[in-house]
Amino acid sequence: MRFPTSTTLIVTALVSRGFATYAPISTPCPSTSLVRTATGLSDEEEAYRTARKAKADVALVDWLLKTNCGFDTSGELPAVALTSSGGGFRALLAGAGVIRAFDGRDSNVSTSGLYQGLTYHSALSGGSWLLSSIIANDFATISSLMEIWKPNFANGLFSPEGSNATAVFADIDTDIALKQAAGFKGTVADAWSRLLSLQLLPGANYGAGNTLSAITSLSSFVDNEMPYPIITAMNVDLSGTSCIPPSNGSIWEFTPYEFGTWDPEVAAFTPTAYLGTSLSNGIPVSSNCTTNYDNLGFVLGTSSTLLNDPTIGTAGSPDLLLANLCTSTATSNSTSSVDELTLEFKEDIFALLVEIPDVTFTSAADLFATWPNPFYNLSSSPLVSAQENLAMVDGGESGQVNPIFPFLQPARNVSVIIVNDNDGDTAAIYPDGAELYYTYLAASAAGLSRMPFVPSPDVLVAKNMSDSPVFFGCGDVSTATVVWIPNAPLTPAGGVIETAQMQINETQTESMVANGxxxxxxxxxxxxxxxxxxAIMEGSGKRLPEDCAACFGKYCFKQ
Incomplete structure (x- = not known):
């Protein structure tokens, strides 16, 4: 399906009247700059962080004293962040259970109330599906979201709305055609994103009206009730020969206010609301800018786009063979994203392309989520200044399957990072700490000294510390404290499915969350x-309950 360029004017008019569209929209550029150097937080994030931290401190005091009246909660308290890992629907559901266990609105267990004490929450890939669903539904509880998820997950990602799938595919094809009519190429990442939106996001036209920047207008955000959300992805320079990001690749952040990376070879951010705008050396190339490109479904789809696999073409017909597009994948630590794609999953993707003909493969770029590069021709960002478009992929493809890097930045002043790990490292599809180790190596190489020492997985196994929580950074006030909470079989159902499983029945959904x-x-x-x-209060310098000595003996990693 093709639309004339004038269709973009019609779409703009319909959006102004409340019509939900996936298509980007042309709008006059703002008078403010669209690129800033990453010398600290934006004014908007700093204002939110400060207000959120004040509310989080009140909740954290309540939780700590409920837990043990021996905690000294006077004065300034640590800023606490949560990370939700990748791992497909396993990560979404297991991670949802952990959040439910922390959420005082939604459970009555020992940890209930801690979620209200968080300042930040980051996620990638399957974890980003979870976080996006929470924030788009105005900071909804997991129990309320499950009523949305269960029927959608039971149909399966590639059979949206069951018997109505043909009509859904036709609507998605129209969405992508409208995006192309606005001057932006549609890739398989767009189709992937629209299917995920249908499963996770609220609103008409399968959640098409959700944008990341619009989260700032929701009441829970306005009232500083939700931890500040950060979704991560990675970029691949397609001028090279590899389609997989290197182990030291830049970690890119999508937040309600900004997009960019702290990587010193880029060190720049741009307003999320104006993503899609053509810029050169930080200046719009015309008087019109783009909005609506920051579709939240496209953001969470970008964070989980993992089709950049040179063997994927073996699952399809000869005219769709892609193996010649990428010649190397040897630079990555990842063992849990591209490597776990099954033949059945690949065949489902090729079947999807038949259903959505406006997505075609003509170049390597079509394997990625395409974002116009806001730092194009920007001399202060040499890593990407020559890339007119950023080719974005799954945020965990470097092996860092938990998005910890955002909280190692001194500007965010995060003291405690709770890492919920739902990766599938072992034969039984549970984590073994590999991604935490890869993050430690990458942080050390990047000079991010807030990351504490983490050993290789074999050390954790040898110490019998690979399948239960571990505290890293105990006794070292120069680093953050990392609380690693790995998925483990703590209920009869075990809380585990393959990363590539895209259809989950209602019983599985409930049992996965229960295990979480x-x-x-x-x-x-x-x-x-x-x-x-x-663990949260250990580095605060405040009085701790006597029980903490035994806790540190049990959970702290010691070299």
Missing amino acids: VAVGSQNDSAEWATCLGC
Whole structure:
């Protein structure tokens, strides 16, 4: 399906009247600059962080004293962040259970109330599906979201709305055609994103009207009730020969206010609301800018786009063979994203292309989520200044399957990072700490000294510390404290599915979330809640309960 360029004017008019569209919209450029150097937080994030931290401190005091009255909660408290890992629907559902275990609105276990004490929440890939669903539904509880998820997940990603799938595919094709009519090429990442939106996001036209920047207008954000959300992805320079980001690749952040990276070879951010705008050396190339490109479905789809696999073409017909587009994947640590794509999953993707003919493969760029580069021709961002478009992929493809890097930035002043790991490293599809180790290596190479020492997975296994929570950074006030909470089989169902499983029945959804609740609360353990409080307060310099000594002996990693 093709539309004339004038159709973009019609779309703009319809949007002004409340019509939900996936297509980018042309709008007059703002008078303010669209690029800033990453010398600190934006004014908007700093204002939100400050207001959110004040509310989080009140909730954290309540939770700590409920947990153990021996905590000294006077004065300034640590800023606490949560990361939700990648791992497909396994990560979404297991991570949802952990959040439910922390959410005082939604559970009554030992850890209930801690979620209200968080200042930040980051996510990537399957974790970004979870975080996006929460924030788009105005900071909804997991129990309310499950009523949305269960029927959608039971149909499966590639059978949207069951018997109505043909009509859904036709609507998605129209969405992508409208995006192309606005002057932007549609790729398989767009189709992938629209299907995920249908499963996760609210609103008409399968959630097409959700944008990341519009989160700032929701009441829970306006009232500073939600932890500040950050979704990460990675970029591949297509002038090279590899389609996989290197292990030291830049971590790119999507937030309600800004997009960019702290990588010193880029060190720049741009307003999220104006993503899609053509810029050169930080200046719009015309008087009109682009809005609506920051579609939230496209953001969460970007964070989980992992089709950049040179063997993927073996699953399709000869005219769709892609192996010649990329010649190397050897630079990545990743063992949990591209490597876990099954033949069945690949065949489903090629079947999707038949259903959505406005997506075609003509170049390597079509394997990626395409974002016009706001730092094009920007001399202060040499890493990407020659790239007219950023080719974005799954945020965990460097092996860093938990988005910890955003909280190692001194400007955010995060003292405690709770890392919920739902990766599938082992044969039983549970994490073994590999991604945490890769993050430690990458942080050390990048000079991010807030990351504490983390050993290789074999060391954790040898110490019998690979399948239960571990505290890293104990006793070292120069680093953040990292609380690693890995997925583990704490209920009979075990809380595990393959990364590539795209259809989950209602019983599985419920059992996965239930296991996540057990993981987050360690089976409603009062001892665990006290120990988690000890980890949060350990670096604060305040008086700790006597119980903390035993907690540190049990959970702290010691070299």
